Amino acid sequence: VDFSAFMSQFLVGLSRAMILFVVCAGLSFVLGVLRVPNIAHGSLYMIGAFATFTLSKLIGGSAGFWIALIVAPLLVALVSLIAERGLFCHLYQREHLMLLLFTFAISLILGDLVKIVWGAEYRSVSAPDFLKGTIPLFAASLPRYNLFLLIIGPLVAIALWLFTNKTKIGKISRAAAVDREMVGVLGINVSWVFAIAFVVGCYLAGVGGALVAPTASIIIGMDHSLIIEAFLIVTIGGLGNMWGAMVGSLIFGVSQSLGVLIWPQFAIVFPYLAVVIVLLLRPQGLLKAVW
Amino acid sequence: LFKEVIRSRWFGPLIVIFLILFVLPSFIPRFYTYILALIYVTALLAMSLNLVVGHGGMFQFHHGVFYGVGAYTVALMLKKTSLPMWTGFIAGPILAAIVGLIIGWFCVRLTRLYFGMLQISLGSLIWVIVFRWYNLTGGDDGIPGIPVPPILSSLNNSYYFILIIIVICLIIMYLILKSPFGNTLLAIRDNPQRCEAIGINVRRHQLIAIVIATFFAGIAGVLFVVLERSVFADLLFWTLSLEIFIMCLLGGWFTFIGPVLGAAIIVALRTFVGIFTEYWTLILGIVLILTIFFLPEGVMGFFQELFKPRHIETAEGGHR
Numbered sequence: 001v002d003f004s005a006f007m008s009q010f011l012v013g014l015s016r017a018m019i020l021f022v023v024c025a026g027l028s029f030v031l032g033v034l035r036v037p038n039i040a041h042g043s044l045y046m047i048g049a050f051a052t053f054t055l056s057k058l059i060g061g062s063a064g065f066w067i068a069l070i071v072a073p074l075l076v077a078l079v080s081l082i083a084e085r086g087l088f089c090h091l092y093q094r095e096h097l098m099l100l101l102f103t104f105a106i107s108l109i110l111g112d113l114v115k116i117v118w119g120a121e122y123r124s125v126s127a128p129d130f131l132k133g134t135i136p137l138f139a140a141s142l143p144r145y146n147l148f149l150l151i152i153g154p155l156v157a158i159a160l161w162l163f164t165n166k167t168k169i170g171k172i173s174r175a176a177a178v179d180r181e182m183v184g185v186l187g188i189n190v191s192w193v194f195a196i197a198f199v200v201g202c203y204l205a206g207v208g209g210a211l212v213a214p215t216a217s218i219i220i221g222m223d224h225s226l227i228i229e230a231f232l233i234v235t236i237g238g239l240g241n242m243w244g245a246m247v248g249s250l251i252f253g254v255s256q257s258l259g260v261l262i263w264p265q266f267a268i269v270f271p272y273l274a275v276v277i278v279l280l281l282r283p284q285g286l287l288k289a290v291w
Numbered sequence: 292l293f294k295e296v297i298r299s300r301w302f303g304p305l306i307v308i309f310l311i312l313f314v315l316p317s318f319i320p321r322f323y324t325y326i327l328a329l330i331y332v333t334a335l336l337a338m339s340l341n342l343v344v345g346h347g348g349m350f351q352f353h354h355g356v357f358y359g360v361g362a363y364t365v366a367l368m369l370k371k372t373s374l375p376m377w378t379g380f381i382a383g384p385i386l387a388a389i390v391g392l393i394i395g396w397f398c399v400r401l402t403r404l405y406f407g408m409l410q411i412s413l414g415s416l417i418w419v420i421v422f423r424w425y426n427l428t429g430g431d432d433g434i435p436g437i438p439v440p441p442i443l444s445s446l447n448n449s450y451y452f453i454l455i456i457i458v459i460c461l462i463i464m465y466l467i468l469k470s471p472f473g474n475t476l477l478a479i480r481d482n483p484q485r486c487e488a489i490g491i492n493v494r495r496h497q498l499i500a501i502v503i504a505t506f507f508a509g510i511a512g513v514l515f516v517v518l519e520r521s522v523f524a525d526l527l528f529w530t531l532s533l534e535i536f537i538m539c540l541l542g543g544w545f546t547f548i549g550p551v552l553g554a555a556i557i558v559a560l561r562t563f564v565g566i567f568t569e570y571w572t573l574i575l576g577i578v579l580i581l582t583i584f585f586l587p588e589g590v591m592g593f594f595q596e597l598f599k600p601r602h603i604e605t606a607e608g609g610h611r
Contacts, residue, residue: 037404039533087580094587096404097350101540102583104533108576116570228411228529235408268419275412276397283401283409 006261008140013257014250015146018153019212021249023226024233025160025242026204032240033177033197037096039103040083042227043110044202048076048209049218050114053123056213062128069210076206077199079110084198089191111223120220127214145214152211156204160242163200173197177240229271236278238285247286251278312454316447325518328450330558331457332514337538337550338464339507344536345544346468347500348480349398350407353414354535356394357505359527361387361512363421366434366522376440383516384509390417391505392498399494399501402483411529418527433523443517453514460507465547467503476500537575541582543589552590 027041055068083106091102126132127145134141164170176183176193184190216222233252237244252271259270278286316324340354361383368379394413398406421428428434443449467473479486479493487493516522525531534557542553557575564574586593 091583094583098583098587101533101536101579104537105576105579105583108572108579112570112573112576224528224530228415231408232412232415235405239404266419266423268423269416272412272416272419276409276416279401279405279409279412280397283405 004139006258007138008142009257009261010254011137011140011142011150012146013254015142015149015153015253016215016257017249017253018149019208019215020229020233020253021153021246022156022211023205023208024230024237024245024249025156026201026208027230028201028234028237028240028242028245029160029164029204030198030201031234033173033201034092034194035096035099036088036092036103036198037100037231038201039100039227040106040110041103041202041205041230042223043107043114044076044080044205045209045212045226046114046218046220046223047079047110048072048206049125049213049222050118050123050209051075051206052210052213053125053218054118056125062130065125065128065214068125068213069207072210073203073206076209077203080202080205081195081199084195088198089195092194107223107227111220115220123218125213125218131214149211149215156207157242157246160204164242169193169196232272232275236275236282236285238287238289240289241285241287244285244287244289251275309454309458313451316450321446324446324450326558326562328446328453328518330555331453332511332518333535333538333558334551334554335457335460335514336508336511337535337542337554338461339504339511340535341539341544341550342464342468342504342507343497343500344539345546345549346473346480347476347497347504348483349497349501350403351410351501351504352407352536353410353529353532354504354508355529355532356414356417356527357387357391357508358512358515358531359421359522359524360390360417361509362515362522362526363428363434363512364509365513365516366437367427369437369439369516370434380513383513384506387509387512388502388506391508392502395498395501395505399497414527414532415529418524418529421527422524428524431524433521435521437516437520437522439517439520449517452517456510456514460510461551464507468547472496472499534575537579537582539589541578541586541589543591543593543595545588546591546595549589549591556590 023041023045027038030036030038030041049072051072052065052068055071056064058064059067087106088102091099094102131145131148134143135147136142137147162170164174172183172188173193173196176188176190176197180190183193229252233248234245235248236251237246237248251274255274256267256271259267262270312327315327336354336358340351343349343351343354364386365379365383368374368382369376372379394410397413398410401409422430424430439449443452468476475486475491475496479491479496483493512526515526538553538557539550540553541556542551543549560574560578561571565571568574582589588596
């Protein structure tokens with residue numbers, strides 16, 4: 001394998017890892033604060049992608065994508081807010097297994113609703129003109145859109161870090177993650193803290209869906225293939241740890257794209273193998289878990 | 292050993308139900324016979340999962356893999372080898388149990404959600420291999436037209452075969468759960484730390500439970516092939532595993548017979564809702580939400596709660 005092929009696979013894997021990171025950071029945040037293993041996260045990601053398709057088609061042109069990138073995640077956040085206030089908030093006292101199955105139920109319903117609204121055909125979104133084409137980078141030629149992803153990923157990480165560490169609501173939600181009863185005793189409305197944390201996490205799922213739209217075909221079932229990867233990433237990173245989600249995404253994305261070089265037919269095996277190895281060596285995840 | 296079964300107060304009614312089910316195919320249309328047989332296969336799968344989930348307290352998130360391994364083993368042996376037909380029927384469950392031993396050996400080192408996650412990743416590995424290895428497994432096309440032994444070629448015969456195997460399996464499972472091993476498993480579910488402290492090898496018991504459960508899942512896989520004569524990679528996909536989970540929850544996972552009921556409800560719903568609408572999963576999701584909100588103990592658990600007060604009264608009466 002020559003160096004440029006290796007490098008371009010590596011960079012593509014890295015940029016795919018950024019999308020995974022955006023989704024997993026949201027999943028991890030919800031998992032850390034609410035203790036809810038949210039399977040519906042994948043469905044929200046799918047809704048984000050489909051909404052991006054519709055919006056960018058409606059508006060058209062390069063502006064369409066940029067507006068969709070902003071509006072689609074907000075729509076997803078709205079859906080999640082409705083689900084949270086309507087259903088989730090009555091169930092926080094239940095055990096994890098129940099919550100997991102409950103979010104699975106939500107994902108089944110959302111999955112079929114997407115099918116009703118958008119149908120079962122393949123959809124695609126074209127990247128804005130400004131991000132079309134490739135640029136040379138480290139002896140490889142990288143699609144501009146992937147470079148854009150490589151920039152956006154760390155930006156999201158920084159934004160989320162600022163949110164959880166520098167804003168009041170972020171600090172409260174971190175406190176609620178550690179000891180929700182104590183936070184409640186201090187006179188803070190924990191229920192709304194949870195709602196906000198949930199919506200923020202789901203918003204990131206929407207962002208991930210919007211970001212993935214130009215790179216992949218948008219289709220029913222993309223939620224199921226993504227959410228399992230997202231869960232594994234969050235687990236190997238350490239439940240609830242945002243930087244863990246970053247590390248996990250990098251391991252997952254890069255091992256998959258490099259696997260293509262080694263054994264194309266079974267490239268998809270490599271990330272799963274990596275997860276197994278990590279879990280066997282460090283069962284509690286690479287970085288410190290919140291719980 | 293069988294006295295336990297015969298002495299159970301459900302023995303009489305169960306015999307009647309069994310006899311009814313046995314003569315039923317002569318009176319109902321073929322389609323319903325097929326649906327009943329499908330319910331039996333699914334019920335065995337759900338029961339086997341419940342051994343580890345409801346009675347063992349483990350997060351067996353990817354049980355479908357063992358079902359798929361059993362099905363694929365028998366399918367490949369019937370289709371691609373010239374070994375005697377019945378060897379595949381035996382090899383299926385055994386290979387499923389071996390895979391269960393390997394995966395379980397890793398999983399029992401972890402607890403709760405981590406257990407489940409490791410199992411999903413290991414299970415997904417197997418799914419990916421089945422899904423991608425076109426030459427052997429046919430990939431996402433699966434393997435259609437599997438030749439089953441001639442004696443099972445008619446639907447009624449396979450119905451009887453499945454029914455008899457299921458009944459035997461249920462009796463064995465019941466005996467396992469009533470044995471000292473079953474009681475230890477319950478104790479581990481309720482308090483693993485205390486069990487460890489009194490000298491029970493928790494991991495070994497959990498591993499044995501997983502192997503037993505995966506063996507039965509393998510049998511369910513074999514029976515699936517007998518009924519459907521085809522296999523496909525979706526059998527090993529994680530959504531199916533969670534669907535089995537739902538059956539256990541819906542039926543009531545702290546009861547013995549609950550998963551059978553859950554499987555019957557889900558299969559029947561899917562069949563008859565599927566006639567009217569293609570949005571079956573929407574209905575499944577709504578059923579699941581209603582179950583979680585209103586029947587957290589499942590249908591069987593609900594009925595047990597309903598009949599409980601009377602029990603306590605008679606018990607008190609006895610003491611007086």
